[in-house]
Amino acid sequence: MEKKGNFLQRSVPALYRAVVGYIFFLILAAILYMSAVSTSFVSASEKIYYLPDSLWANLAVFALVLFLALAVIKCRSGRFGKLLERIENDGKLFKKIRNTLLCAVWIALSIWALCTKLPSGGDQITVLDAAYGLAQRDFSALSPVNYLYDYNHQIGLAMVELLLNRVLGEYNFTAYHLINAALIALTYKSLCDLGAQLKMSRTKQLALLLLCILFTPFSLYVSFIYGTVPGLLFALIALRLEMRYFDGGEWYHALLSALSIAFAVLLKSNYQIFMIAMLIYALVEIIRLGKAKKALLILLVVLFYAAQAKIPVSVFAQMRGAGIPTGVSKWAWVTMGLQEGNNAGWYNGYTLNTLINSSFDTNVQEIWVKEDLRNRIDEFLEDTDCARDFFVRKTASQWNEPSFESVVILQGKELGADLEWPRTLISEQGNYRLSLYLNYLNFAITAGAMLFLLLCAKDRHYHHWLVLAMTLIGGFVFHMIWEAKGQYTLPYFVLLLPYTVMGYSKAAECIAALPAKVRDGYSIDKKTLIIKLALLLAAIAILWYVFHGTLGSLTGDSEAYHAYLDGLR
Numbered sequence: 403m404e405k406k407g408n409f410l411q412r413s414v415p416a417l418y419r420a421v422v423g424y425i426f427f428l429i430l431a432a433i434l435y436m437s438a439v440s441t442s443f444v445s446a447s448e449k450i451y452y453l454p455d456s457l458w459a460n461l462a463v464f465a466l467v468l469f470l471a472l473a474v475i476k477c478r479s480g481r482f483g484k485l486l487e488r489i490e491n492d493g494k495l496f497k498k499i500r501n502t503l504l505c506a507v508w509i510a511l512s513i514w515a516l517c518t519k520l521p522s523g524g525d526q527i528t529v530l531d532a533a534y535g536l537a538q539r540d541f542s543a544l545s546p547v548n549y550l551y552d553y554n555h556q557i558g559l560a561m562v563e564l565l566l567n568r569v570l571g572e573y574n575f576t577a578y579h580l581i582n583a584a585l586i587a588l589t590y591k592s593l594c595d596l597g598a599q600l601k602m603s604r605t606k607q608l609a610l611l612l613l614c615i616l617f618t619p620f621s622l623y624v625s626f627i628y629g630t631v632p633g634l635l636f637a638l639i640a641l642r643l644e645m646r647y648f649d650g651g652e653w654y655h656a657l658l659s660a661l662s663i664a665f666a667v668l669l670k671s672n673y674q675i676f677m678i679a680m681l682i683y684a685l686v687e688i689i690r691l692g693k694a695k696k697a698l699l700i701l702l703v704v705l706f707y708a709a710q711a712k713i714p715v716s717v718f719a720q721m722r723g724a725g726i727p728t729g730v731s732k733w734a735w736v737t738m739g740l741q742e743g744n745n746a747g748w749y750n751g752y753t754l755n756t757l758i759n760s761s762f763d764t765n766v767q768e769i770w771v772k773e774d775l776r777n778r779i780d781e782f783l784e785d786t787d788c789a790r791d792f793f794v795r796k797t798a799s800q801w802n803e804p805s806f807e808s809v810v811i812l813q814g815k816e817l818g819a820d821l822e823w824p825r826t827l828i829s830e831q832g833n834y835r836l837s838l839y840l841n842y843l844n845f846a847i848t849a850g851a852m853l854f855l856l857l858c859a860k861d862r863h864y865h866h867w868l869v870l871a872m873t874l875i876g877g878f879v880f881h882m883i884w885e886a887k888g889q890y891t892l893p894y895f896v897l898l899l900p901y902t903v904m905g906y907s908k909a910a911e912c913i914a915a916l917p918a919k920v921r922d923g924y925s926i927d928k929k930t931l932i933i934k935l936a937l938l939l940a941a942i943a944i945l946w947y948v949f950h951g952t953l954g955s956l957t958g959d960s961e962a963y964h965a966y967l968d969g970l971r
Contacts, residue, residue, distance in 0.1 A: 415690045418682075419865055423855065424937065426871040429878050430852045431945055433801050436794075437845045440956035442803040443837055443963060444888065446813045446830060450745040450799040451963035452956050455841065463842040464849045471910035486605050496604040500594065503611050508587040511624045515579035518625065519818020522575055524811075525549075526627045529556055533563040534572050541722045546762045552754055554715075554729040558668035559629050561714040575627065576818070582624045582631050589631070589896075590614040592638040597900050599645055600863045610903045616843060618836065620896055622808035626889075629670030634893045636666040637676040644680055645866060647699055648687045660702035668710040672890060675880055677703060679873040690865075730757050731768040737775040739796075739884045740782075746796040747886040787951065794952040796886050801878075802956075804840035806892040809833040830967065844895075851898045853905030857912060867904075870897040 441455045477483045489496050522530060532543035532550050543550040543560075550557055570577040593614065594607040602610070615621070623631050643651075643659035663680060666673040681700060688696050715726045734753040743750030760767035782789035812828040826832050855871075858864055877894035881887075 410689055411692055415686055415865060418686045419859075419868060422868045422872050422875065423859065424941075425875050426868070427852075427855055428941055428944060429875060430848060430855065431941060432797070432948065434845070434848050434852060435945065435949060436798050436802045436956060437841075437848055439953065440798065440802065441837070441841045442798050443834065444799075444803050444805065444807055444810050445966060446810060448744060448748065448807075448810060450748075450795075450803065451959040451966070452795065452798060453960050453963060454957035460842060460845040463846050467846045467850070467906060468909060468913075471906040472913055475910045475914045489608065490604050493604075496608070499608060500591075500611060503608070503615070504587045504591055507590060507615060507621070508583050511583035511586060511621060512580055514824070515576055515583055515624060517818075517821055518579075518812075518824045519576050520579070520625045520812060520815050521818075522627045523815055525556075529560050530563060530567075530573060530627065532556075533560045533567060536560065536718065536721070537564050537567060537572075539721065541718075544718070544722065544726060547758065550729075551727050551762075552729050552757060554726060555671045557714045557718060557726070558710060559670065561717065562669060563627075578627045579625050582626070585631050585635050586621055586624055589620070589635045589638065592635060592642065593896075593900060596638060596642050596645075597903075599642055599649075600866055602900065602904065606903050606907055609907075610900055613847075613899050613903060614896075617840075617847065617896075617899065619804075619806040619808035619840065619892060622805075622812065623889075623892070626811055629666075629673075630889065630893065633666040633670040633673045634896065636662045636669070637673050637893075640666065641676070641680060641869065644684065644699060645869075648684070648691065648696060653698060656696075656699040656702055659699060660706045663703060664706035664710040667707060668714070672877075672880075672893075674707075675876040676873050677707060679869060679876055682872060683869045727762070728764045730754065731764050731771060733768050733775065734771040735885055736883050737771045737778065739881075739886060740775070740778045740792075742792070745799050745886065746792050748799070749885055749887070790948060791952055791955050793882060794949065795955055797882065798956055800881055800886050800888055800891045801895070803888045804837045804844050805833060805888070806895065807888040808892075809836060811889065834967065847895075847898055847902045850902030850905040853909045854901040855905075857908040858904055867901070870900065873897060 437455070438457050438460050439455055441453050443451045443453060445451070474482075474486070489499065521527070528549045532548075535541070535543050542548055545551055550560060566578075567574075590611055594602075594611055597607050597610055598604075620631075620634075640659045640662035643655045643662065647655035647659060659680075663673070663677045667677060681703060684696070684699050684703075688694065688700075719726050730753045734756055738750060738752040739747045741747065741750060741752060743752075756770055757764070757767050760770060782792070809828055809832065813830075813833075817825060827836070854867075858867070861867070874894045874897050877891060881890055
């Protein structure tokens with residue numbers, strides 16, 4: 403029995419590392435390819451334009467970032483090097499610099515919120531309207547063709563906003579934005595804390611914080627009153643507490659971790675993907691450590707997940723004196739995610755239209771949409787070139803649109819102050835200029851993550867780092883079949899930032915140490931080399947099959963997009 407236990411303790415984590423690492427490699431390679439040869443721009447009406455990109459310009463930016471990382475390694479003996487050494491050895495100095503940067507983020511985003519005073523629109527205002535109505539015991543939002551009836555997965559967010567509105571006042575957009583400013587700063591701190599838990603050095607944590615600041619899309623979500631910003635913060639807290647629990651932590655770490663991820667899911671159901679990644683990681687850790695009692699975390703996560711799904715529905719049902727309808731079938735979202743619309747797999751009204759035409763009977767709608775889904779899958783199987791083209795365009799619209807809709811969500815709203823600089827930023831021209839900057843930055847971020855994957859596999863904390871990759875894999879696969887949108891994939895892209903810092907740092911260290919390795923000589927295990935080459939060739943074959951013949955689809959909208967920009971002048 404002991405031998406069997408030892409076998410499982412070795413083989414399951416090894417399989418986990420191999421499978422997650424390889425799938426992550428394929429996804430990063432796909433995003434890198436798309437980012438290198440093309441870019442996607444989104445208009446105010448959420449129309450995606452697929453444009454060509456400069457491979458050489460992207461490679462030049464990558465080389466520049468790598469050179470800067472190497473320069474930091476090389477200047478260890480100078481004044482700058484001594485400062486880095488002081489930061490590394492002096493915890494108080496490190497915290498002073500980190501907290502100063504975090505305060506600067508919070509102040510800058512608060513100034514933005516106070517200067518713009520942007521109202522909410524779209525789903526944001528609809529949820530706020532529903533929360534306001536429910537507070538007045540107006541349950542029309544739960545009636546047919548009303549928001550919470552159709553999309554009852556938003557009931558949790560509506561309940562939270564109902565409670566917050568009692569403190570902030572109704573429709574106090576600016577107060578929500580100021581809260582988001584603090585939450586975004588705390589999210590960046592949480593990323594650094596996660597890095598510290600995985601033994602990321604203090605200087606690398608500061609580099610990660612600077613990268614968070616340079617990567618502006620998440621910061622621009624400060625004006626987005628939705629579950630995206632607070633959900634990511636609580637998901638990261640949950641993940642960090644889970645790691646702490648398995649690293650000799652106490653039972654209350656598991657309790658707080660489960661509460662945090664349940665709250666994240668309550669705010670936005672997409673954070674279930676983070677929760678599933680946490681559960682898989684927990685199962686692997688239980689087997690690796692051979693500690694069945696650590697399954698307490700899994701039990702608590704499942705318990706609190708069930709509670710967060712039940713409580714808002716029960717509260718509103720009791721207030722209403724009637725049950726809460728089930729709304730749109732989840733199968734409708736899958737079917738819509740495989741359809742053409744304004745963009746491949748984006749919202750096209752199918753979910754609501756089929757519910758209305760099913761007389762608001764979810765069971766009838768489910769039969770209908772499943773039939774449509776079978777027909778769509780048959781179409782893909784009969785025409786695989788069409789299927790490849792569809793999924794490539796859908797993926798590029800979500801992962802290769804540099805701004806992740808961070809400007810689009812601000813457009814079409816009246817500024818609360820007569821200031822020119824925010825108006826310029828959120829204009830179509832401003833979106834275009836910001837997207838050009840982010841286009842090169844995002845390529846460098848993804849390339850850095852790839853460096854991490856290739857160079858840090860022997861790091862003793864690599865096993866734990868992979869939980870972020872597993873989460874991104876879940877988000878990537880989920881939005882291949884679900885409704886597509888850049889705002890949905892943004893939280894997963896943020897998870898690449900720690901990898902990027904680690905990747906460039908490790909690459910610079912390897913380059914700096916290369917002369918000594920060449921001089922002293924080093925051996926390569928032939929068996930390992932053969933396996934890695936075989937896996938690389940398999941990856942190339944997979945990516946070639948996916949992308950061959952699709953370059954035109956990824957780059958064919960230049961004329962249409964520039965005509966669109968000209969029409970705005």
